[in-house]
Amino acid sequence: MSETPGEAESGRRVQAVQISCDIIQALREKDGAGVSELAEHLDRSKATIHSHLTTLADNEFVVKRDDSYEISLRFVDIGEYAKSQVDIYEVTKKELERLAEETGEVAQFMVEEHGRGVYLHKASGKNAIQTASYVGNRKYLHCTALGKAILSQLPEERVEQIIDRHGLPQRTENTVSTREELFDALETVRREGVAYDDEEVLQGLRCVAAPIKHANGDLHGAISISGPTSRFKGDRFHEELPEVVQGAANIIEVNATQL
Amino acid sequence: MSETPGEAESGRRVQAVQISCDIIQALREKDGAGVSELAEHLDRSKATIHSHLTTLADNEFVVKRDDSYEISLRFVDIGEYAKSQVDIYEVTKKELERLAEETGEVAQFMVEEHGRGVYLHKASGKNAIQTASYVGNRKYLHCTALGKAILSQLPEERVEQIIDRHGLPQRTENTVSTREELFDALETVRREGVAYDDEEVLQGLRCVAAPIKHANGDLHGAISISGPTSRFKGDRFHEELPEVVQGAANIIEVNATQL
């Protein structure tokens, strides 16, 4: 079984570490901040915040610029490392580029972590539209084609755990909002091999996703192609694109077994 | 003045936070590890390591997979954010892609932080060679063309501070190894507008870099083109490429003033 079964509520925590995590979170939300501002925001003394920031700066997790502290580029380094640890990352990236060029649309790659979906790559073809998603972005799994493709590969109990943890927040009126609806949808995905998003996230945006079946390392991922409803309709939407996406997923799977 | 003047030796630290930072560092070096392994490596009790890992997992900085803890993809998210905070990032990225296509070589973008250079983007043209550098990678500034281009824009006292902090470790026999040599080199860069790397880092690899003059936010960066000595020689190396790189840097500067 992958990751922590449910959220581990038990066990001791280290308060000081929690404070530093909160500081990083706050620095991100505020695009950098000073000691006093953080102290007020987190309801802690200035002295506390100060010693934490100094420690974090020592370790190059934050940078001090004049009198403002900001998130350091060290995160870029570690983030890039984290991506590289995903064994199918390189193969998938190449395949996505090909897919984007072939279709002219946007191709994306998502993996599951902590019960949510993380975008790991985005390739844009000639006619690619702008999408709100960016690499690193975390989305709930039940409300995107990529997410549903991933969920379709997980054992039912894991899906239950994820719902318990994150719920089924409703993005738009088309989002699945009950467990039954979701499990039905996942069954359909398993049967057809692809997941669809028909304007469920954004008006006018359609999306076709296929899971990457690769239980190795308990890592579950999916790839997709997105585009405007005007181009995503008829045979192209229901036959051509699903076939292309599934084909790409297949190639990745084959390459992955050789790792 | 940007960042901390010299390393801030003074002030209090938070030991617990330091331990967590060490854990993350260790997880990265070891590509994930268990509690016992970390406890031994960091010379701490298992209980301590465990409570730290639990806290870090709560905050999604690490993931527990079976009995191994690993660096989480949350770093991808924060890293991507950190990049986006660099105001010239988007403009430079576009310009790099153009540069790579036009020359067929490798084009790169580096900024300074904590006295070292961080690669933020890499674009590859048709004939691009493989280079060891990757996005997020941190290099000493004195031993690459990009680094020297950056240093040439910093006030002398800042350069002194950086040398005090990091020294001038010698990569190859061609690396500058004394302060005088370095300051002479920087003077040349300022005069010519470009910095060269003539097989100083790697046998057979040459590189031309130009600083991006843009004091805004105290952010200093540079862009470069790298390629094999076989193609980087004669007029192309000493005139054509320097001109192209400087031109690109100029375009970025102009676009940057409009931010």
Place this chain on the structure above:
DNA sequence: TTAATTGTTCGCGAGAAGCAAACGGTCTCA
């Protein structure tokens, strides 16, 4: 000059955090 901001330093007391040891798994090998 004064007043109101900063960030920084410091002494102190409370409680957090680190340790050791015990506990409950799982796996291997006899």
Place this chain on the structure above:
DNA sequence: TGAGACCGTTTGCTTCTCGCGAACAATTAA
């Protein structure tokens, strides 16, 4: 089928850390 040797996890206890408040510089504004 056990014994033993790992593993991660839990728990009490003691100590020393760390968070607080207040004082201290250093800017900035009025």
